[in-house]
Amino acid sequence: MFTLTNHTGVDLAKMLKGGVIMDVVTAKQAKIAEAAGACAVMALERVPSDIRAQGGVARMSDPSLIAQIQKAVSIPVMAKIRIGHTAEARILEAMAVDFIDESEVLTPADPFHHVDKNALKIPFVCGATNLGEALRRIAEGACMIRTKGEAGTGNVVEAVRHLKLIKGEIAALKSMTAAELKKFAVAERVPPELVSDVKKAQRLPVVTFVAGGIATPADAALLMELGAEGVFVGSGIFKSKDPARMAKAIVQATTHYNDAKKLLQISTGLTGAMAGLEIANLPTKMSERGW
Amino acid sequence: MIVGVLAFQGDFAEHIQVLHSLRVPAIEVRSLEDLSKVSALIIPGGESTVIGKFLQESGVGKEIVRRVALRPLPRLRPAPLPSRERGASLDSAQKNSIPLHPEGGGVAPERRGGGTESLIVYGTCAGAILLAKKVTGKNAPKTLGLIDATLERNAYGTQIDSFEAELKISGIQKPVPVAFIRAPKITHVGKNVEVLAKFRGEPVLIRQGNVMIGTFHAEVRVSSEVHKLFLAMTR
Numbered sequence: 001m002f003t004l005t006n007h008t009g010v011d012l013a014k015m016l017k018g019g020v021i022m023d024v025v026t027a028k029q030a031k032i033a034e035a036a037g038a039c040a041v042m043a044l045e046r047v048p049s050d051i052r053a054q055g056g057v058a059r060m061s062d063p064s065l066i067a068q069i070q071k072a073v074s075i076p077v078m079a080k081i082r083i084g085h086t087a088e089a090r091i092l093e094a095m096a097v098d099f100i101d102e103s104e105v106l107t108p109a110d111p112f113h114h115v116d117k118n119a120l121k122i123p124f125v126c127g128a129t130n131l132g133e134a135l136r137r138i139a140e141g142a143c144m145i146r147t148k149g150e151a152g153t154g155n156v157v158e159a160v161r162h163l164k165l166i167k168g169e170i171a172a173l174k175s176m177t178a179a180e181l182k183k184f185a186v187a188e189r190v191p192p193e194l195v196s197d198v199k200k201a202q203r204l205p206v207v208t209f210v211a212g213g214i215a216t217p218a219d220a221a222l223l224m225e226l227g228a229e230g231v232f233v234g235s236g237i238f239k240s241k242d243p244a245r246m247a248k249a250i251v252q253a254t255t256h257y258n259d260a261k262k263l264l265q266i267s268t269g270l271t272g273a274m275a276g277l278e279i280a281n282l283p284t285k286m287s288e289r290g291w
Numbered sequence: 292m293i294v295g296v297l298a299f300q301g302d303f304a305e306h307i308q309v310l311h312s313l314r315v316p317a318i319e320v321r322s323l324e325d326l327s328k329v330s331a332l333i334i335p336g337g338e339s340t341v342i343g344k345f346l347q348e349s350g351v352g353k354e355i356v357r358r359v360a361l362r363p364l365p366r367l368r369p370a371p372l373p374s375r376e377r378g379a380s381l382d383s384a385q386k387n388s389i390p391l392h393p394e395g396g397g398v399a400p401e402r403r404g405g406g407t408e409s410l411i412v413y414g415t416c417a418g419a420i421l422l423a424k425k426v427t428g429k430n431a432p433k434t435l436g437l438i439d440a441t442l443e444r445n446a447y448g449t450q451i452d453s454f455e456a457e458l459k460i461s462g463i464q465k466p467v468p469v470a471f472i473r474a475p476k477i478t479h480v481g482k483n484v485e486v487l488a489k490f491r492g493e494p495v496l497i498r499q500g501n502v503m504i505g506t507f508h509a510e511v512r513v514s515s516e517v518h519k520l521f522l523a524m525t526r
Contacts, residue, residue: 008453011470011511015336015416018300034430037345039300039338074430074444075338076473098450098473121451255299255345256321 002139002194004205009123009143012076012098013207016040016144016230020220020251021209023047023234026065027072033237036247040076040099042232043069048105048152048286049235049274058106060088063095070097078125083290084110093122099144100124104289105151105234114290117141127211129162129287131169132188134204136291139190145204147228148287149212152235154276156219158287159212163226166208173199212287215240215273217253217266224257241272292525295320295329299345301337301417305510309518326351326358331411331525334418336472336508339444343421343432352435358410359437359501411501412437413521419504420444420475427478438502439481446476458507460488460496463516469507477506487520498524 004010019039024030030041045061046054060081070077076098081088083102088109092100102115104127117124118141127148128134134145147166149159173195176184181199185192197205210223211232220231231254233247240246249266256262279285294310296303298319310317310333320326332355334342346352414422424436428444447453450473457466477494480486488496488505496505496517503524509517 007455008470008472009450011472011508012450012453014302014305014511015338015472017302017304017337018298019338019341034340037341039341070449074428075340076450093451096449096451123450251341259321 002191002197002205004138004143005118005141006121006123006143009099010206012123013125013144016076016209017207018255019230020247020254021078021230021232022237022247023232024069024238025061027068029238029243030069030073030077032244033247034073034075036244037251038075038247039230040078041069041073042101042234043077043079043097044103044105047235047238049154049239050152051105052152052277052282052284058082060085060091060106063091066092066095066097070095080106081115082106082109084108084113084115086115089115089120089122089124093120097122102126102142104148104286108289114140117143125209127287127290128166130165131198132184132190133291134166134208135188135190135194135198138204138206139194142206144207144209146209146211146232148290149210149214150279150282151212151286152277153213153279153282154215154236154239154274155279156213156215156222158279159210159214159223160226162212162287163208163210163223163228166204167227170198170202170204174202214250215276217249217263217270220250221253221257221263224254230254235274239274245270246273292316292331292522293318293329294331294333294522295325296333296335297321297342297346297351297418298335299337299349300341301335302508302510303333303335303337305508306333306335306415306518309510309515313515313518313522315522320351321349323350323354326354329410330408331522332413333521334412334414334421335510336416336418339417339420339426340430340432342417343434346421346435347433355410355412356435356437358408359412361409409501411521411524412503413518414502414504415508415510416472416474416506419477419506422502422504424481425479426475428475438497438499438504439484440477440497440499440504441479442475442506443478444475445473446478447471447474449473456490456507458488458490458495460517460520462487462520465516467509467514467516468512469509469514469517470511471507474506477504 123143125144126137147162
């Protein structure tokens with residue numbers, strides 16, 4: 001059996017289940033998110049759609065902004081770092097944030113390695129597009145996995161793709177022989193015992209959320225129906241016309257995802273979702289960052 | 292008996308898994324209709340601000356308060372009174388109630404179905420906060436006020452201060468492995484509250500009448516002992 005090192009981090013992710021984690025740039029936005037029912041907030045320098053529009057290098061948020069957010073809310077505060085940027089991770093650990101997102105939404109810092117997450121006490125959430133990538137992150141110490149989706153697009157198709165791929169690959173392990181499992185572990189560069197744990201449990205050993213392109217309550221409900229354990233919303237809240245209302249609607253839809261009547265109520269009259277982008281025309285695909 | 296686990300947000304799946312391991316029928320509760328099917332309820336860990344909002348807006352919170360207040364009938368009492376109409380017999384049940392023993396022992400809940408029976412409730416972490424009479428700390432949610440205790444939210448600190456422990460719990464022989472995750476502290480208990488476990492001299496599992504709260508999570512470890520203790524409150 002594969003041993004997860006950060007037990008309490010894995011536990012905290014379980015407490016977030018069924019909830020919505022919202023991207024916020026300022027303390028004011030964090031308060032709106034908390035009041036709307038977010039189960040955690042994610043502090044970052046710019047929301048993904050602004051990073052796309054403005055370009056340039058996207059980095060960890062200014063610690064003073066994160067500190068203001070920590071002061072403003074009582075729910076867990078997460079913050080993003082660049083892929084492989086161990087120094088940004090140590091700074092956030094020193095600030096005692098509750099969770100770190102090693103995120104492809106920011107510009108990657110290390111072309112060879114992700115952060116050695118087992119070496120830090122703060123739990124990490126990492127993005128994945130398929131099972132192998134999810135397992136590599138878990139082996140490095142990630143306490144929570146989310147799909148990458150295609151952040152900042154308001155287009156949910158990549159999040160659906162990644163969740164279905166992960167689920168499908170987990171199901172496919174069932175019919176594999178011992179030799180095939182070993183081959184999979186070698187090809188994906190992951191510990192064989194982790195692969196056999198997942199085959200047996202038919203799920204990842206950590207909580208799995210979805211992220212990337214979620215813009216409406218129906219998007220959240222779709223992904224929950226497909227087996228997501230919770231939802232990250234980036235640009236979808238604060239790039240909508242009425243952030244407080246959109247935030248509340250997505251929280252409601254995430255809880256009542258299997259109640260079509262409730263979903264109808266929640267979605268009716270809710271205009272002003274963020275504008276969307278066609279993924280085929282994007283100059284940068286954030287989901288291709290990391291490996 | 293069907294046990295409900297409040298499933299607005301949080302680690303409700305873990306509680307249901309423990310209940311299933313004990314072969315107890317368990318359902319997720321998200322509405323008044325769900326609540327009417329159960330005679331015991333667990334409010335799980337999660338974010339108390341989130342679960343609190345759903346409790347308020349759905350009316351489920353109010354209904355929990357109403358049903359916890361229903362006095363269970365004494366166990367050995369002959370079946371009540373000629374009039375069998377639901378409303379009438381309920382009234383008589385309330386009039387004939389006896390004061391609750393702190394352990395809830397010696398009494399059996401009424402079993403009429405349809406959400407008219409008395410409810411027992413167990414809250415873990417966020418659930419404990421939502422059941423307390425008073426909560427301190429910033430942005431505290433409105434609570435149901437069903438147990439005479441004061442809780443301080445996130446009293447140990449942020450996630451970096453979360454920890455694991457083995458607890459000695461009264462009524463359970465072996466120490467129970469548990470996790471304290473951004474946990475609250477019970478800073479005050481009323482005189483009718485029974486303390487079932489302490490950690491570093493402070494109460495972490497308490498009970499009063501139909502309600503038990505713990506600031507820790509046993510459901511994320513293998514143990515089902517605390518759940519057995521809770522379910523015993525119905526017998």
